[in-house]
Amino acid sequence: MxxxxxxxxxxxxxxxxxxxxxxxxxxxxxxxxxxxxxxxxxxxxxxxxxxxxxxxxxxxxxxxxxxxxxxxxxxxxxxxxxxxxxxxxxxxxxxGLAVEIPPLAGMDPTEIADPRPIAEAIREGARDIQGLAPKMSVVVDGGGQLRLSSLLADIRLVAAAMDGDIRWKLLLGGTEATGRVFGDFRETEAVAATLGLLRRLAALGTSARGRNLADNLPMNSGIEASAPPxxxxxxxxxxxxxxxxxxxxxxxxxxxxxxxxxxxxxxxxxxxxxxxxxxxxxxxxxxxxxxxxxxxxxxxxxxxADSRSHIAVCSGRPACRSASFATHDVAATAAAECAGLFDGSFRLHVSGCAKGCAHPQPTALSLSGAAAGFSFIADGKAGDRPFASVTFADTNAALRRIADLVRAERQGDENSAACLARLGPARLSAAVTSGRP
Ligand code: SF4
CATH class of the missing domain: 3.90.480.10 (Sulfite Reductase Hemoprotein;Domain 2)
Structure with missing residues (x-):
C-alpha cells in the first residue's frame, strides 16, 4: 500500500x-x-x-x-x-493525456472514419510531452450515431468525407460549435499537427489551453447536434x-x-x-x-424523453462543500413538475455555485446557488449576470412559473430554447418575481 x-x-x-x-x-x-x-x-x-x-x-x-x-x-x-x-x-x-473518441468508434456502420488509429498515434506521440495542463484533452471524432460535439476540448479532430477522401478538421478550444478552425488535414498530417500543437502548449506552461492558440482563427460552422445516448x-x-x-x-x-x-x-x-x-x-x-x-x-x-436527461446538475450538498443546497432535489422536482419545458432544445443547468461544474458552456436557462438562494440566468453560464434571484424555498415554484410562461407564449412549432430567448430576461424576470406569467 x-x-x-x-x-x-x-x-x-x-x-x-x-x-x-x-x-x-x-x-x-x-x-x-x-x-x-x-x-x-x-x-x-x-x-x-x-x-x-x-x-x-x-x-x-x-x-x-x-x-x-x-x-x-x-x-x-x-x-x-x-x-x-x-x-x-x-x-x-x-x-497520460486524455485522447477521447466516440463510444461506438470502430463498431458504428455510420461513422465517417474510425478514429482509433489516430487517437492511439496521438496518445503514443504525446508520451514524451511534459508540462501540459492537467485537464488537457484531445477529441478525435470520426462521426457516427454518438458524437462528442458538445464536450469541451483543447484540440479536436473531426472527420469529414470530401471528394471520396477523408479529411480531418482540426479545431482549437470550445465545443465543436464554438471551436476555432486551425486547418484541414489528411490522417498522418493530423497526428503531426496535433502533436506540434501539444508541444507548443507544453512550452507555454501548465496553464496554457487550446483556446490560447486560437486568436484570430475563424469560428467553426455547419455543426450537427449530438444525439442523446x-x-x-x-x-x-x-x-x-x-x-x-x-x-x-x-x-x-x-x-x-x-x-x-x-x-x-x-x-x-x-x-x-x-x-x-x-x-x-x-x-x-x-x-x-x-x-x-x-x-x-x-x-x-x-x-x-426522460426530463431528467435534459438537466445538467452538479453534485451539490452534501457531496460538494461549495454548494449551499441539495441540487439533485431541485433538479428532481423540476423534472417532475416542468416536464413540458424539456423538449430537448436546451439543457437546464442547476448549479450549486457560480463555478458551474456540470455545464461549463452557456445554456438557455441556468440556476446558480448562492448563500441566500438561487440566481436565474438566461442564455449564459452559472457565473453570468442573473435576471432574477429567489429564495431556496421559492426555487421550484419560480421554475414552474417559467415553464407556464413558455407553455402559454410558445408560437407555432417554436421550441423551448427559442421561446426563452425570444421572451428575454425582462419577461422571465417578471414571471419569476410576480408569479403571474
Ligand atoms: S458547481 Fe459549485 S457546488 Fe457544484 S460541484 Fe462545482 S464547485 Fe461544487
Missing part, C-alpha cells in the same frame, strides 16, 4: 484539479477518485468496481458527463487501497447497444451491481461508460431491450 502524501492531498484540493485514480480530489463527502477507461469492460468488472466503491468509499458511484466513472467518499487511508484493488482488476485504465443503437455484426443512465449521473453501488447482474443474466457481455452520464451495454437486440426495461423499472434513464 502506498501512502497518500499530505502535499499531494493538499495540491489536489485546488479547484480545477483532475481527480484521477492516483490523485483523488477532496470533496464534501470525502475524496473522489476518477476511473478513466479507454475501452469497454465486462458487467462483472463493473460490479466488482462497485463492490470496491462500497468497501472503500461511501458506495456512491458517478458517471461523469465525459463518461468517466468516479468513486466517492474515500478517505486518505482507503484511497490508495482502492487504487491498488482497481489496478488488480486489470481494467483498460487510461494513463439513451436509446438502442444498431452496430456492425448484429451487435446492438443500449444507453442507460443513472439519474443525474449518480447511483448507489447496489443499484449498479443489480443492473450488472441482470446484464450478465441476459448475456450482455460488455459495458462502456459514455457521454452524458450514460452506460452503454453491448449485446443482442433482445437482450439490450430487456435490460432497458429492467433499468427503466429501477429508476434509470432509458429514453431521451
Amino acid at each position: 502506498t501512502a497518500l502524501s499530505f502535499d499531494r492531498f493538499t495540491l489536489d484540493m485546488r479547484r480545477g484539479a483532475c481527480p484521477a485514480l492516483s490523485a483523488p480530489m477532496m470533496t464534501g463527502d470525502g475524496l473522489l477518485a476518477r476511473v478513466p477507461l479507454t475501452d469497454a469492460i465486462t458487467p462483472q468488472q463493473l460490479a466488482e468496481l462497485c463492490r470496491l466503491a462500497r468497501r472503500h468509499g461511501n458506495g456512491i458511484v458517478d458517471v461523469s458527463a465525459r463518461g468517466n466513472l468516479q468513486v466517492r467518499g474515500l478517505t486518505k487511508a482507503s484511497a490508495p487501497v482502492l487504487e491498488a484493488d482497481i489496478r488488480a482488476l486489470g481494467l483498460p485504465l487510461r494513463e 439513451f436509446r438502442l443503437f444498431p452496430l456492425s455484426d448484429d451487435l446492438w447497444t443500449v444507453g442507460i443512465g443513472p439519474a443525474f449521473g449518480q447511483a448507489s453501488a447496489e443499484d449498479l451491481m443489480g443492473l450488472c447482474e441482470e446484464a450478465m443474466r441476459l448475456g450482455v457481455n460488455s459495458v462502456k461508460p459514455a457521454l452524458d452520464h450514460s452506460l452503454l451495454f453491448f449485446g443482442l437486440r433482445a437482450a439490450c431491450e430487456a435490460l432497458a426495461a429492467y433499468a427503466g423499472n429501477g429508476g434509470f434513464i432509458v429514453s431521451p
Whole structure:
C-alpha cells in the first residue's frame, strides 16, 4: 500500500484539479477518485468496481458527463487501497493525456472514419510531452450515431468525407460549435499537427489551453447536434447497444451491481461508460431491450424523453462543500413538475455555485446557488449576470412559473430554447418575481 502524501492531498484540493485514480480530489463527502477507461469492460468488472466503491468509499458511484466513472467518499487511508484493488482488476485504465473518441468508434456502420488509429498515434506521440495542463484533452471524432460535439476540448479532430477522401478538421478550444478552425488535414498530417500543437502548449506552461492558440482563427460552422445516448443503437455484426443512465449521473453501488447482474443474466457481455452520464451495454437486440426495461423499472434513464436527461446538475450538498443546497432535489422536482419545458432544445443547468461544474458552456436557462438562494440566468453560464434571484424555498415554484410562461407564449412549432430567448430576461424576470406569467 502506498501512502497518500499530505502535499499531494493538499495540491489536489485546488479547484480545477483532475481527480484521477492516483490523485483523488477532496470533496464534501470525502475524496473522489476518477476511473478513466479507454475501452469497454465486462458487467462483472463493473460490479466488482462497485463492490470496491462500497468497501472503500461511501458506495456512491458517478458517471461523469465525459463518461468517466468516479468513486466517492474515500478517505486518505482507503484511497490508495482502492487504487491498488482497481489496478488488480486489470481494467483498460487510461494513463497520460486524455485522447477521447466516440463510444461506438470502430463498431458504428455510420461513422465517417474510425478514429482509433489516430487517437492511439496521438496518445503514443504525446508520451514524451511534459508540462501540459492537467485537464488537457484531445477529441478525435470520426462521426457516427454518438458524437462528442458538445464536450469541451483543447484540440479536436473531426472527420469529414470530401471528394471520396477523408479529411480531418482540426479545431482549437470550445465545443465543436464554438471551436476555432486551425486547418484541414489528411490522417498522418493530423497526428503531426496535433502533436506540434501539444508541444507548443507544453512550452507555454501548465496553464496554457487550446483556446490560447486560437486568436484570430475563424469560428467553426455547419455543426450537427449530438444525439442523446439513451436509446438502442444498431452496430456492425448484429451487435446492438443500449444507453442507460443513472439519474443525474449518480447511483448507489447496489443499484449498479443489480443492473450488472441482470446484464450478465441476459448475456450482455460488455459495458462502456459514455457521454452524458450514460452506460452503454453491448449485446443482442433482445437482450439490450430487456435490460432497458429492467433499468427503466429501477429508476434509470432509458429514453431521451426522460426530463431528467435534459438537466445538467452538479453534485451539490452534501457531496460538494461549495454548494449551499441539495441540487439533485431541485433538479428532481423540476423534472417532475416542468416536464413540458424539456423538449430537448436546451439543457437546464442547476448549479450549486457560480463555478458551474456540470455545464461549463452557456445554456438557455441556468440556476446558480448562492448563500441566500438561487440566481436565474438566461442564455449564459452559472457565473453570468442573473435576471432574477429567489429564495431556496421559492426555487421550484419560480421554475414552474417559467415553464407556464413558455407553455402559454410558445408560437407555432417554436421550441423551448427559442421561446426563452425570444421572451428575454425582462419577461422571465417578471414571471419569476410576480408569479403571474
Ligand atoms: S458547481 Fe457544484 S460541484 Fe462545482 S464547485 Fe459549485 S457546488 Fe461544487
